[in-house]
């Protein structure tokens with residue numbers, strides 16, 4: 256089995272910042288009073304949401320559901336200015352994790368609105384990011400979700416700006432730009448699709464075109480994940496959307512995995528941990544299939560004899576030391592693995608000093624091999 260993992264898979268900058276901020280907040284003494292909330296799901300990943308809830312963060316959908324003086328985390332999608340005003344009115348302490356790229360679109364819309372320009376937003380109706388931007392110019396914004404909307408629209412006769420949701424399809428936005436330019440003489444167009452999204456879609460497309468099966472890890476509720484599925488489906492007839500490792504087995508069951516080329520990408524809300532577990536599940540399933548082919552050989556002997564350290568494999572490693580940047584693991588074969596410190600941040604209870612003292616063994620995904 257050959258596994259190709261997209262380099263751009265997993266948390267984007269904005270989601271990572273929001274999740275890290277939430278965990279940090281939960282570590283503070285004030286969080287122990289049970290007054291810490293996320294306004295809307297912080298991330299489109301049920302595992303992470305459950306972890307946050309277990310640590311004491313409550314989920315509410317509206318400001319009306321919050322008690323006065325609560326600590327509130329705003330997710331990367333951002334909120335309309337009216338929501339921030341309502342939170343201030345209730346005396347809430349706000350940790351605003353609106354992604355800076357989304358914040359920039361809010362500023363464009365706010366300034367354009369103040370100058371009397373129409374704010375044309377391209378995006379999915381009802382998506383929280385779009386709702387937030389609309390709030391900057393409630394009376395003079397127009398929402399387009401596809402090129403047909405732009406063709407049918409009778410735009411007001413005044414200057415306008417055109418912005419898009421950060422995770423919108425690049426091709427569709429280009430098509431809408433051409434239509435709007437032909438219909439409005441004075442329109443300023445902003446390139447607001449997040450480069451992370453664009454790069455992720457391009458890489459997924461390239462990988463999907465070269466493999467037998469493509470796995471997209473993420474949630475159905477995530478806009479960027481569903482766009483990835485669409486992009487991959489256009490290239491690879493066997494594209495599967497999965498949310499967690501347990502869905503791998505039934506999909507691969509009965510397949511001859513040895514010569515299979517599998518591509519993997521993941522949405523911006525998928526933690527690295529889940530990506531690693533999916534890869535581990537795939538490699539274990541292949542190992543099991545190979546063991547059956549080999550008849551009487553014990554699984555331990557089999558594992559001991561395969562060249563474990565290959566790119567894309569998951570191996571066992573013992574934590575031996577760490578510095579400010581990395582954690583080092585002994586993966587045997589006279590090899591040492593280096594793991595960025597931030598990959599351990601998702602579990603704030605993980606004590607590195609104790610792990611070294613206990614020779615703790617962890618699963619390590621081999622991303623790269625250097626001499």
Ligand code: F3S
Nearest residue numbers: 267269354356421449
């Ligand atoms: Fe921000 Fe781009 Fe992620 S806009 S939330 S870094 S997809």
